[in-house]
Amino acid sequence: MHLILTGATGLVGSAVLQNMLTMESVTKISILSRRPVPMIAGHEDKAKVIIHKDFESYPPELLDQLKDAHGCVWAQGISAMKVSKPEYIKITIDYPLAAATAFSTLHPTTPFTFVYVSGEGATTAPGMLTSFFGKIKGQAETTLLALNASNPNFRPYSVRPGGVDPRAHTEILEFAAPYAAWQKPVWTGIKALYPSLHAPSRELGRVLTELAASKGEALGGKGVEGEGRIVNNVGWRRMAGL
Numbered sequence: 001m002h003l004i005l006t007g008a009t010g011l012v013g014s015a016v017l018q019n020m021l022t023m024e025s026v027t028k029i030s031i032l033s034r035r036p037v038p039m040i041a042g043h044e045d046k047a048k049v050i051i052h053k054d055f056e057s058y059p060p061e062l063l064d065q066l067k068d069a070h071g072c073v074w075a076q077g078i079s080a081m082k083v084s085k086p087e088y089i090k091i092t093i094d095y096p097l098a099a100a101t102a103f104s105t106l107h108p109t110t111p112f113t114f115v116y117v118s119g120e121g122a123t124t125a126p127g128m129l130t131s132f133f134g135k136i137k138g139q140a141e142t143t144l145l146a147l148n149a150s151n152p153n154f155r156p157y158s159v160r161p162g163g164v165d166p167r168a169h170t171e172i173l174e175f176a177a178p179y180a181a182w183q184k185p186v187w188t189g190i191k192a193l194y195p196s197l198h199a200p201s202r203e204l205g206r207v208l209t210e211l212a213a214s215k216g217e218a219l220g221g222k223g224v225e226g227e228g229r230i231v232n233n234v235g236w237r238r239m240a241g242l
Helices: 009-020 060-065 085-103 132-148 183-193 199-211 233-240
Strands: 001-004 028-033 047-051 071-074 112-116 154-158 163-165 198-200
Touching: 001 009, 009 028, 009 047, 009 163, 009 198, 009 199, 071 085, 071 199, 085 112, 085 132, 085 154, 112 132, 132 154, 154 199, 163 183, 163 199, 183 198, 198 199, 198 233, 199 233
Parallel strands: 001 028, 001 071, 028 047, 071 112, 112 154, 163 198
Antiparallel strands: none
């Protein structure tokens, strides 16, 4: 199984990469990144970093390197508070849609599974009180569902993690984007008071990897909506056995 990964130097991306590297069924990992990914040291036989600067463009020579991939985890993203609104829209909607459109052409007659890392609070039916983050993430989810409607072999999942907690995931702490000290008591509070919003990174990375490696069939059960393709924090925790 050949999988594609973006956002590999971030918190969620690092969690996914660690799982991909240790999962025997994943035999090849293509990482699209603007910079080197130190975590792959010693795993170069399995993981390859493809330096990619323009996430709105996928030229033929790049797609040729990805031609036998059958799944992707799109973990690239940024806080809405760190960039302008137009830049956030570009990163959150335009980048993954461009990639999804390109990847759906890799082998049009067989399924391609695209796992988009969204976030708890996203909604495809925004109201007056919906946050900018929730509205834009929800728009991204909607565009992926529309692409699936026009191309049934493109099979997206949008996963909405809550507060991602890496404290027990010691393998990634050296590599993941650093977190601020103030976050530690927040994770403790979420885990104790709102466990349904707690997202331990090891288990999250495993579920995201397993979804990308699947055939992308519609899901069911508690915490799943959007035609079986949107999974909230309760949903993926259930899949992880939490």
